[in-house]
Amino acid sequence: MAAGAPRIFVSHLSGIAVFDPNGDQVGRVRDLVAMLRVGRRPPRLLGLVVELSTRRRIFLPMTRVTGIESGQVITTGVLNVRRFEQRPTERLVLGELLDRRVTLAEPGEPPETVTVLDIAIQQLPARRDWEIDRVFVRKGRAGGAFRRAKGETLTVEWSAVTGFSLEEHGQGAENLLATFEQLRPADLANVLHHLSAKRRAEVAAALDDDRLADVLEELPEDDQIEILGKLKEERAADVLEAMDPDDAADLLGELPEEDKERLLALMRPDDAADVRRLMAYEERTAGGLMTTEPIVLRPDATVADALARVRNADLSPALAAQVYVCRPPDETPTGKYLGTVHFQRLLRDPPYTLVGSMIDDDLRPLDPEAVLPVVAGFFATYDMVAAPVVDESGSLLGAVTVDDVLDHMLPEDWREKEFHLDEEAVADHDNGHGTDDGADGRGAEDRGPDGRGVDDRRPDDDHDLGRGDRGAAEEAPDGS
The missing domain is CATH 3.10.580.10 (CBS-domain)
Structure with a gap:
């Protein structure tokens, strides 16, 4: 992207398509990866989390991004299709930074707690590096919709706020959810599955009952039980009522008998009766598979x-x-x-x-x-x-x-994996469109001067890429 490129707010990047130089779509943006730096220096934007058509999430370094414009991301065409794994020093911009309560210190004003609504990124002049340089915040206490609507909003420099590195309990999720509003339940479930347990619970708490019910039906069993267990019992019963009876019966069947009976007692009698009727059948029979609400x-x-x-x-x-x-x-x-x-x-x-x-x-x-x-x-x-x-x-x-x-x-863990396509076929398809993922899992562009593979996400000690794919050792997160 040319020097002097406009500032981009990350909420506009959520879900946009990623294309190779030939115009073929390779995936969609699901998040951005940043690394906080010492002092109040703006965080470096390391890359994008891109979801391929197979639902595999990969890391796309910002050095491979040649343009962000007209609602799309253009890449060099070279992708490393290994599954993305977040490092302890990294932050997911959409998943972890939005909705945070941070401290704003304006000149001549006392420090004030504000809520992060959005974050802006910008490419550095004459370089391929990107960094977070602005934060869009709302003043006022977190609370009901009326109080939030009355709060003043403003865009400030990154250096004007502190608190992004601190563990926060009770972090909101409204603005994160706004970025994923158009996702189908299965895709939103995939987003939740990749969040931390803390953020998963916060997002679930912010969803309405019907939306949460739809998402729970698409989540792996362990995530379902975890989320349901963190809801208040009355709300858990409401969500179970909103689920399809067969899915609610499957979920309740995984709970201890005492918890199951307590939730059934809190449900409306008609809904509980449907679920009990389904639970009377073996799970892998027509009676256990059916829904009780056809036309x-x-x-x-x-x-x-x-x-x-x-x-x-x-x-x-x-x-x-x-x-x-x-x-x-x-x-x-x-x-x-x-x-x-x-x-x-x-x-x-x-x-x-x-x-x-x-x-x-x-x-x-x-x-x-x-x-x-x-x-x-x-x-x-x-x-x-x-x-x-x-x-x-x-x-x-x-x-x-x-x-x-x-x-x-399908296998029991199919929801936790990408669509089961042949990996070699995926690699062949990617290579045919300008991507390169060699036999050792590293792209051709990743080769070091001695011919050894150099991982974009994990530079060898002897081959520091110096391209901003990952920050140097001195750029560990501070405590601000």
Whole structure:
């Protein structure tokens, strides 16, 4: 980037695309890595945390960034695809610095505690180094929305604030969440998984119940239990109510019996009853996989009624793909199950047509005791995305969706890893677009003068890159 480049606020970088010189997208920015320096010198910006299409997070040194403009990052095309691991001396700008309470010392004014809303970075003139040079803060006490809205906001020099290196308890998360507002639940879950346990709990506390419920459903089991355990019991029960019953049942099933019963007692009776019913089945059976809230209609309902139910934005695409026609009662377990009407059929018939006249009753529904391989075989054989679960008396108990089948067929730790693509294929693809990740995991640009590999993130003692990829020893964080 040319000298005199404009200042960039980091909230504008969250989630923007990263491209190689050929214009091919290699990933998206998820965070920035900085290292605090002694005294009040501005922190050096070491690089970007970039999430590849495989969900692997890698480190992109700022020396490999040739431009940040028009909502995109342009790189030299040389990437090291090893997984990013944060060092103790490093700070994640979005994950750890936003929402901090720091001390502002303006000339002629007494020190005042302020909240960090955003941080600005700028490239140094005639160099490839970047540093944090401004902080956007809000004065006033942290508290309710009214008090925050009344607080004065201003942009100050980095040297005017202190407290970034101190451990902070009760750090807010509003501004961090604002940078990730447009993320899908699965992507936000990936962000939370990579935060520290402290920040993970703070972000979870700042999410509303519905958003947190959606995110919990996408997190690894250990993270789910950790977050739920740090919520107040009343709120934990509210979040469980907002989750899909099958996911809530899976989560509660991992808790000690005493904790499980206490949370169930705090839930609304109807929601708790649905969860208890699911917990009565083995986990890897149709009964254990199903949700108890499919779209149920009586045979005298019309196509217009069915489409109105399908339009519900809270439904997953799989649940919205079909409706189930049953005798009263309409809540599961229903009266006699009559059959299924698929979404495509609803689009072909006039709005006044009765759903009872178009049901598909050729496919035999799943038995609640059907084991996972049988359920998976049913989906594969009939190209289904959802399937009804019916008991011996003919009542509809719920529906199994294809995402729940996949969740239980993939390895238990699949959420903690990137998408399972062949690593050699990924490397070949990257190399074909100007990236270079050699057999020893280091790019061609990383070779030292003696031919040994030099890691951008970990320079050898004898080969200090001197390019700002990582700070020198004297630039350890201070206590300010």
